[in-house]
Amino acid sequence: xxxxxxxxxxxxxxxxxxxxxxxxxxxxxxxxxxxxxxxxxxxxxxxxxxxxxxxxxxxxxxxxxxxxxxxxxxxxxxxxxxxxxxxxxxxxxxxxxxxxxxxxxxxxxxxx
Amino acid sequence: xxxxxxxxxxxxxxxxxxxxxxxxxxxxxxxxxxxxxxxxxxxxxxxxxxxxxxxxxxxxxxxxxxxxxxxxxxxxxxxxxxxxxxxxxxxxxxxxxxxxxxxxxxxxxxxxxxx
Numbered sequence: 301x302x303x304x305x306x307x308x309x310x311x312x313x314x315x316x317x318x319x320x321x322x323x324x325x326x327x328x329x330x331x332x333x334x335x336x337x338x339x340x341x342x343x344x345x346x347x348x349x350x351x352x353x354x355x356x357x358x359x360x361x362x363x364x365x366x367x368x369x370x371x372x373x374x375x376x377x378x379x380x381x382x383x384x385x386x387x388x389x390x391x392x393x394x395x396x397x398x399x400x401x402x403x404x405x406x407x408x409x410x411x412x
Numbered sequence: 413x414x415x416x417x418x419x420x421x422x423x424x425x426x427x428x429x430x431x432x433x434x435x436x437x438x439x440x441x442x443x444x445x446x447x448x449x450x451x452x453x454x455x456x457x458x459x460x461x462x463x464x465x466x467x468x469x470x471x472x473x474x475x476x477x478x479x480x481x482x483x484x485x486x487x488x489x490x491x492x493x494x495x496x497x498x499x500x501x502x503x504x505x506x507x508x509x510x511x512x513x514x515x516x517x518x519x520x521x522x523x524x525x526x527x
Contacts, residue, residue: 331513333514335515340519340520341519341520342416342503342505342517342518342519342520343457343503343515343517344517345514345515348512348513348514356512356514389455391457393457393515395513398509398513400447400459400462401459401515402459403449403456403457403458403459404456405454405455405456406455406456408455
């Protein structure tokens with residue numbers, strides 16, 4: 301069974317530029333999460349989807365971050381405009397029912 | 413509020429030694445899950461175990477074992493006969509069983525196994 305797929309794996313941009321990350325969850329997993337992991341820290345939740353509905357986006361900086369999960373499968377996380385402090389690893393995870401969360405390899409973002 | 417504390421920032425051991433990674437958690441929920449994940453240099457978080465708060469039995473999986481003690485709010489992880497491939501950052505995490513079920517992570521423990 302294929303795991304969670306994320307792209308790109310690495311992204312370097314200049315501040316004020318837009319950037320987008322893509323996630324394809326494990327087939328059949330109805331819950332999808334986006335986490336941000338700063339250097340030396342554990343991941344922190346940005347947003348959680350149940351199917352196509354965002355049910356917890358309280359930690360998403362809505363002035364510059366947006367996310368969507370069309371058709372309840374793939375998801376895209378966007379930052380516009382990016383700031384230096386957005387440099388981090390962005391992790392996508394998925395889950396089926398009440399099972400454990402499985403993570404993708406992450407996208408490492410560097411904002412210059 | 414949910415909180416996970418991993419007091420050990422970095423640990424180094426010589427290959428074949430046993431090592432225990434500590435995890436202490438705080439929650440007001442009566443039911444919850446506890447997790448351990450491994451993050452190798454490649455960056456992907458690898459799921460190791462999930463424990464239900466109702467189940468305090470210790471668990472062993474090969475060289476890995478976990479000790480869950482509700483009385484001390486601890487969920488420690490022991491690697492027996494460590495190997496170089498065990499070198500990684502290990503995260504302990506907590507989640508609710510219902511409602512908002514996102515993971516609350518500790519800050520991780522970096523384990524280096526020296527050959």
